[in-house]
Amino acid sequence: MTTMPPPEADPPGNHDNDRAPGTPPGERAAGGVAGKLLWVDLSEKRSWEEVVSPEVSRAFLGGYGLGAWALYRNLEPGTDPLSADNIFGIVAGTLTGYGTPFSGRSQIVSRSPLTGTWADSNSGGAIAGQLKRCGYDGLFVRGCADSPTALIIRDGKVSFEDATDLWGLTTFEATDRLAERLDREKTGFSVIGPAGEKQSLIAAVINDRYHAWGRQGFGAILGSKKLKAIAVQGSGQVPLAHPAAFKALCEEINLPYREAHSLLVRFMAYVMKTNRFMGFVYRMITKLGLKLPVGGNQAPMIRTWRKMGTTSAVSVSTENGDAPVKNWTGAGSKDFPLSTKAYKVSDEAVQRYIDRSLSCGDCPLVCKGVVSVKDGAYKTDQVRRPDYETLCGFGANMLNDNLESVVMCHHICNNYGMDAVSAAATLGMVAELYEKGVLTIDELDGVDLRWGNAEAIVEMTRKMATREGCGDLFADGSAKAAERLGTDGAREAAVHVHGQEPAYHDPKFSMSMGTGYVADPTPGRHTTGNASWNESFGMKLPLPDAKPATVEAASVGLRSYEGKGEAQRIWSNHHQALNGSGLCMFSQLTGGLPYSRLINAATGWDMTDDEFLDAGERIQNMRHAFNVREGIKPADFKAHPRMTGEVPLKHGPLAGVKVDQQKLKDMYFDAMDWDRESGRVSADRAKALGIEETLADLVG
Amino acid sequence: MKVRFFIRGYMLDTFVSFDRKLRLPDGCSMADAFVRVEKKAGVKLSRCLAESEVVAESILLNGERVPLPRLSETTLSDGDEVSVLSPLAGG
Numbered sequence: 156m157t158t159m160p161p162p163e164a165d166p167p168g169n170h171d172n173d174r175a176p177g178t179p180p181g182e183r184a185a186g187g188v189a190g191k192l193l194w195v196d197l198s199e200k201r202s203w204e205e206v207v208s209p210e211v212s213r214a215f216l217g218g219y220g221l222g223a224w225a226l227y228r229n230l231e232p233g234t235d236p237l238s239a240d241n242i243f244g245i246v247a248g249t250l251t252g253y254g255t256p257f258s259g260r261s262q263i264v265s266r267s268p269l270t271g272t273w274a275d276s277n278s279g280g281a282i283a284g285q286l287k288r289c290g291y292d293g294l295f296v297r298g299c300a301d302s303p304t305a306l307i308i309r310d311g312k313v314s315f316e317d318a319t320d321l322w323g324l325t326t327f328e329a330t331d332r333l334a335e336r337l338d339r340e341k342t343g344f345s346v347i348g349p350a351g352e353k354q355s356l357i358a359a360v361i362n363d364r365y366h367a368w369g370r371q372g373f374g375a376i377l378g379s380k381k382l383k384a385i386a387v388q389g390s391g392q393v394p395l396a397h398p399a400a401f402k403a404l405c406e407e408i409n410l411p412y413r414e415a416h417s418l419l420v421r422f423m424a425y426v427m428k429t430n431r432f433m434g435f436v437y438r439m440i441t442k443l444g445l446k447l448p449v450g451g452n453q454a455p456m457i458r459t460w461r462k463m464g465t466t467s468a469v470s471v472s473t474e475n476g477d478a479p480v481k482n483w484t485g486a487g488s489k490d491f492p493l494s495t496k497a498y499k500v501s502d503e504a505v506q507r508y509i510d511r512s513l514s515c516g517d518c519p520l521v522c523k524g525v526v527s528v529k530d531g532a533y534k535t536d537q538v539r540r541p542d543y544e545t546l547c548g549f550g551a552n553m554l555n556d557n558l559e560s561v562v563m564c565h566h567i568c569n570n571y572g573m574d575a576v577s578a579a580a581t582l583g584m585v586a587e588l589y590e591k592g593v594l595t596i597d598e599l600d601g602v603d604l605r606w607g608n609a610e611a612i613v614e615m616t617r618k619m620a621t622r623e624g625c626g627d628l629f630a631d632g633s634a635k636a637a638e639r640l641g642t643d644g645a646r647e648a649a650v651h652v653h654g655q656e657p658a659y660h661d662p663k664f665s666m667s668m669g670t671g672y673v674a675d676p677t678p679g680r681h682t683t684g685n686a687s688w689n690e691s692f693g694m695k696l697p698l699p700d701a702k703p704a705t706v707e708a709a710s711v712g713l714r715s716y717e718g719k720g721e722a723q724r725i726w727s728n729h730h731q732a733l734n735g736s737g738l739c740m741f742s743q744l745t746g747g748l749p750y751s752r753l754i755n756a757a758t759g760w761d762m763t764d765d766e767f768l769d770a771g772e773r774i775q776n777m778r779h780a781f782n783v784r785e786g787i788k789p790a791d792f793k794a795h796p797r798m799t800g801e802v803p804l805k806h807g808p809l810a811g812v813k814v815d816q817q818k819l820k821d822m823y824f825d826a827m828d829w830d831r832e833s834g835r836v837s838a839d840r841a842k843a844l845g846i847e848e849t850l851a852d853l854v855g
Numbered sequence: 856m857k858v859r860f861f862i863r864g865y866m867l868d869t870f871v872s873f874d875r876k877l878r879l880p881d882g883c884s885m886a887d888a889f890v891r892v893e894k895k896a897g898v899k900l901s902r903c904l905a906e907s908e909v910v911a912e913s914i915l916l917n918g919e920r921v922p923l924p925r926l927s928e929t930t931l932s933d934g935d936e937v938s939v940l941s942p943l944a945g946g
Contacts, residue, residue: 455865455868455869455870456865456870458870459870464946465943465944465945465946467943468942468943468944468945469945470863471863471864471940471941471942471943472942472943472945474861474915474918474938474940475913475915475938475940475942477942477945478945486918488915488918488919488938489918492918492936493861493938494859494861494874494936542945542946543945543946544945544946547945658945659945660945664942665942681945681946682946690909691909691942691944692865692909692942692944693907693909712908713908713909713912714908714912740946741944741946744944806918806919807918807919807920808912808913808915808918808919808920809920810919810920
């Protein structure tokens, strides 16, 4: 393994490859990787390029990996996340921008204003693909604009445009306004709404109207920089190393998904054959709003996901205890029963509002949707379908079976640019405090936030998103709200890990989910790669050519602790390699893709499945090291007692269940060779991964 | 007596979505009921419960978990609700 260079003392502005805005991009690297980053300083209104060596591209891949590599070298420890000095990066994966199945994703990295930790997010959206078409693997932004600004990038040309007219607009309005002058189909848009402008610590960035970098407060970072929007258009293409082999692999991957379509759609696909004909067909279908008919001999997984996406999980998860309800104090099977409540905010019920399916782009699965509520108090037009987290959060968690109100809450979150997971969890805390009399109706501006009061839930969501009245108190998430309220009751009701609310998966149901909440560098997140893929779903590690011992160690029992640390290590490394590749985690649902073969066809490398996992481990170590350098100790990430069962549930399938989350975390740290007390990375492991010089001050 | 069954999720490579009230003989145990219901639900429940730890952990009677070894000794009553659930990926 090539040894990585140590962190550089020079700021990126001192790199000698500055290029005046407006000049065409230079030579692009062949083989899947552009080999260049675009840097922008909003304060100085200038941009420059940084060359990335092929060794770095291979060692860290793209996405979170390249992002962690770049930020670790360029972001000073102790930087205030909402200061001009903070940097955020939008990064393409190694497989982004070629129509690779499941690659319509864009990734963002920074330091979180919500948790103070390393932050990253993987969302649907075209901006990373467009960056790649501009000849860049990533865009990194620092500084702060004098006034509201839109950053417009067309191939090599960087423009800092006045966005005063966009400031105050919702994300839908701002995106549509930009799309009036930039071709919507050929542009990636990332915008913030009023929540981000007002620096809500749970503010999100919305991509292409319907997709969110939701968690960890990225919207506040853009808001602090007065950056309302980024729009990127690229007309080029980084060449592939082996185009024919790459195309053949994509065809192989798409085949089972294509076979899940009716003969008519397949005939259309054949007739309209293009170089990337399935991607084209799916875009056509999405654009036309057609539902995808399915035949009779397809994998049920594909059929169900294509029809309902994650909404299919809501009723089951509420009933079996996977989804926490009533701010982690209730049992879904008792408080929100499947037969009378949960069905109303799940799968088939949601389907009734579907207008059309929605793809992240370049996806054969197409698991998202656009919905409308035609009339009534919660009338909406062409908004993103609420998926699992939102249906659980604003539905089951709040004991709210009014689906139309959940659609509205979700739309408020997207349109105002606020994380739906944290927002709903914070509402749960407020409802609990209100029901207990800790908060009065006067303190809630007259909003009667009882469990299940749909009208009040929608109104309080709106207040949080706009910081109106009491909404200001809750707009930064439950931990900050509890701190401001300053009572033991409020602290007890604020279910969070180091400032961020966990998602709607209870570790008492799948214990490895909890390991992710407290051991991943981004606390409280459920999309960081956990052994629960195997624990809950029985999924085998989708790397058939990895060492047999690795594949075997990735399989564990449900309730046993045995092997959980090593399994978590393998799954989290695999997940980070997926992020580095630029792919969606749901590419694993039907057995995974030939990940390393795809990368090799794109880049010309000879990466094995084991090296793919090593790249993931390198990424995970960089994410973790970022926190260690910030002085964050492993003990700082604590599971709330309601998450572990220390405060036990009295009813339901998880009644009395306890999980020793500290033990699981220690096992994971041991498997990663991280010191349990300090978090430091072991010198041996760092050396084996080739990052000992990069992390020179943190190993040992 | 009538008992409502919810059987849902991926079981033995099939997506099962079964929600029906079934007439059962009085005093029927959960184990006996499963034998009767599996044909109607289109899934070999006994095999699924033997093969999948997570499904075996998600057997509920009126919202409370029933451990697999206690299926034979647990008798059903009129109006009961039985769930057998396989977890689905959220996101």
